[in-house]
C-alpha cells in the first residue's frame with residue numbers, strides 16, 4: 001500500500017494505473033475508520049482493479065462552531081486498517097495542500113443542499129461538494145463509493161457528478177450498524193456510556209416509523225408525530241431536524257406513497273448524530 005501526502009505524489013502513483021486502463025475505485029473519508037468505511041472499501045475492491053482511500057478532515061465543510069478541531073484522528077490505526085483491507089493507495093493531504101493561498105473556487109449544488117443537514121449546517125455541502133470535486137479531479141476514479149448513512153451527501157454528490165459531466169459512477173453503499181442498531185460513525189466516540197445508550201433513540205424511532213408505514217400509515221404528519229414523541233421521551237436527546245422527503249428530490253412529502261426518505265439529526269448531549277431509513281410503501 002502506498003501512502004501519498006501531496007497531489008503530485010498521488011498523481012504520479014496513479015499514472016501507470018490510468019495509463020494501463022485499469023479501473024480505480026475511490027473511497028473518500030475523513031478517517032477514524034470503522035466498519036462502515038471498510039464496507040465501502042470492500043465494495044470498491046470487489047468492483048475495481050485498484051482501490052484508493054482518501055483521509056482528509058476537510059475544514060471547509062465544518063461551521064465555525066463545529067467540531068473540526070476535535071474531530072477524532074488516528075492516522076497509524078487508519079493506515080493499518082487500510083493495509084489490512086487491501087487498499088492500494090491512501091491519499092492523505094494536509095489542509096494547505098488542498099487549499100493553498102489564493103484558493104477561491106467552490107462548487108455549490110444549489111437545490112439538494114438546502115434542506116435537512118444543509119439547513120442546520122450552512123455551507124456544509126458547499127465544502128463537501130468542493131472537496132469531492134477536487135478529489136475526483138486528483139484521483140480520477142471510475143467509481144466512487146458513498147455511504148447511505150449520509151443520505152443527502154450521496155444525493156448531492158450524484159448531482160454534482162451528473163451536472164459537471166464527471167466521468168465517475170457514484171455507488172451507494174448501505175448503512176453499517178452496531179449490533180444494537182446505532183449507525184456506525186466516527187463521532188460515536190464522543191458519546192459517554194449514558195449518551196451511547198440514549199443514542200439508540202435515533203434508529204429505534206426510525207424503525208417505529210418504518211413499521212407504521214408498513215402497516216399502512218401514509219400520513220407523513222402522523223409518522224413525524226410518532227418519531228417526535230419518541231425523541232422527546234429521551235431526556236438526553238434533542239431533535240435537530242426530522243425530514244420526511246421524496247427519495248430523489250428531498251422535497252417534503254405529505255403522503256408517503258412513493259419511495260420516501262425519513263431522515264433525522266439528533267443532538268445527544270453535545271454530539272450531533274444523523275440516521276435515516278428509506279420506506280417504499
Ligand code: AMP
Pocket residue numbers: 028029030031035036037039040145146147148149150173174175176177183184185186
Ligand atoms: P466520513 O469519514 O464520516 O466522512 O465518511 C466517509 C464515507 O463513509 C461516507 O461516504 C459515509 O457515508 C460513509 N459512512 C460513514 N459511516 C457509515 C456507515 N455506518 N455505514 C456505511 N457508510 C458509512
